Amino acid sequence: MPELPEVETVRAGLAEHLVRATVSSIEISDIRSLKRNVSGVQGFVQELTGSTLESVVRRGKFLWLPISNSRALVGHLGMSGQILVRTPDFAPDPQTRVVIHVKTQAGDPLEIRFVDQRLFGGLMIDDLVPTSDQLPAGFSPEAEASAVIPSTVAHISRDLLDPHFNAAAVAEKMAKKNSGIKRVLLDQNLLSGIGNIYADESLWLAKLHYDKQASSISKKKHLELIEIAAEVLRKAVAQGGTSFDEQYKNVNGESGYFSQSLNAYGMTGLPCKRCGTPIKREAWANRGSHFCPKCQKR
DNA sequence: AAAAGTACCTGCGCGC
DNA sequence: TGCGCGCAGGTACTTT
Numbered sequence: 001m002p003e004l005p006e007v008e009t010v011r012a013g014l015a016e017h018l019v020r021a022t023v024s025s026i027e028i029s030d031i032r033s034l035k036r037n038v039s040g041v042q043g044f045v046q047e048l049t050g051s052t053l054e055s056v057v058r059r060g061k062f063l064w065l066p067i068s069n070s071r072a073l074v075g076h077l078g079m080s081g082q083i084l085v086r087t088p089d090f091a092p093d094p095q096t097r098v099v100i101h102v103k104t105q106a107g108d109p110l111e112i113r114f115v116d117q118r119l120f121g122g123l124m125i126d127d128l129v130p131t132s133d134q135l136p137a138g139f140s141p142e143a144e145a146s147a148v149i150p151s152t153v154a155h156i157s158r159d160l161l162d163p164h165f166n167a168a169a170v171a172e173k174m175a176k177k178n179s180g181i182k183r184v185l186l187d188q189n190l191l192s193g194i195g196n197i198y199a200d201e202s203l204w205l206a207k208l209h210y211d212k213q214a215s216s217i218s219k220k221k222h223l224e225l226i227e228i229a230a231e232v233l234r235k236a237v238a239q240g241g242t243s244f245d246e247q248y249k250n251v252n253g254e255s256g257y258f259s260q261s262l263n264a265y266g267m268t269g270l271p272c273k274r275c276g277t278p279i280k281r282e283a284w285a286n287r288g289s290h291f292c293p294k295c296q297k298r
Numbered sequence: 299a300a301a302a303g304t305a306c307c308t309g310c311g312c313g314c
Numbered sequence: 315t316g317c318g319c320g321c322a323g324g325t326a327c328t329t330t
Contacts, residue, residue: 002323002324003323032306032307036326061324076325077324078307079307079323079325080309080324116308117308118322119307120306120307177301179302183301195324196323198323242323244323247323287324288321288322301330302328302330303328303330304326305327306327308322310322311319311320311321312319312320313318
């Protein structure tokens with residue numbers, strides 16, 4: 001579910017409440033939400049309890065909160081994850097898997113609730129390792145960004161809104177791929193932050209068919225696509241992300257408004273806003289692709 | 299090595 | 315009413 005704009009909305013909300021907060025206790029009601037956490041449930045609880053949260057950093061769709069110079073709490077929302085910040089008296093949220101009880105800098109108790117219907121998301125504690133380019137690892141405007149990244153996130157490429165994202169270099173790599181352009185856009189090892197919604201939206205704006213071979217597209221067109229996609233992500237961040245249902249919420253449980261700006265995703269059968277042809281949905285790679293059959297020719 | 303396919307989960311809405 | 319099926323914002327692992 002959540003792509004860069006939704007994750008950024010969550011990151012900003014967490015930062016607002018949690019900078020300088022300390023962890024008082026942890027409740028884990030479903031251990032399946034601790035993903036790839038090598039220290040186990042015990043290690044997770046022991047290491048996090050008593051730690052101070054200094055900042056919230058994001059690269060692509062991954063979030064992390066450093067708890068020391070070498071360790072961080074890492075989170076990913078998967079398809080259906082939410083991180084809610086609630087006061088202790090707030091009604092229980094269905095499908096809450098982990099609760100981290102904290103005390104804010106002002107001394108107020110709060111709960112960080114990790115909620116996840118499908119369990120594709122998860123939390124872990126991981127080592128922070130130097131970034132391969134020695135540059136700040138991700139987006140964290142509230143604090144000085146460090147050039148360290150969780151080991152499990154190190155393979156994720158810089159995202160389209162990262163100041164150190166190198167569009168020309170990425171466009172060059174894209175132009176060499178022997179895959180359909182949508183598969184390339186979704187490759188988080190090449191460029192990160194885009195998922196199924198924003199891929200379909202970017203391709204509609206660029207008038208590209210999702211299965212057009214990337215190697216048949218010029219480097220200049222790839223660069224244009226990158227710029228279009230970055231602009232879509234920026235606009236969606238400004239709207240608080242895209243919400244269709246109960247699956248995406250910010251840390252206060254509120255929906256975003258970008259769904260009102262969608263041109264292709266979820267618009268099956270509705271007229272294309274450029275030419276009036278009905279938007280088509282095709283099954284593709286175990287999901288769906290939405291496009292205008294007239295504007296976006298293979 | 300790169301590209302494609304599959305596994306991991308729960309729950310909703312649809313047609314029969 | 316009930317059931318099976320398709321569908322949902324992603325990533326990691328396996329296979330070709």
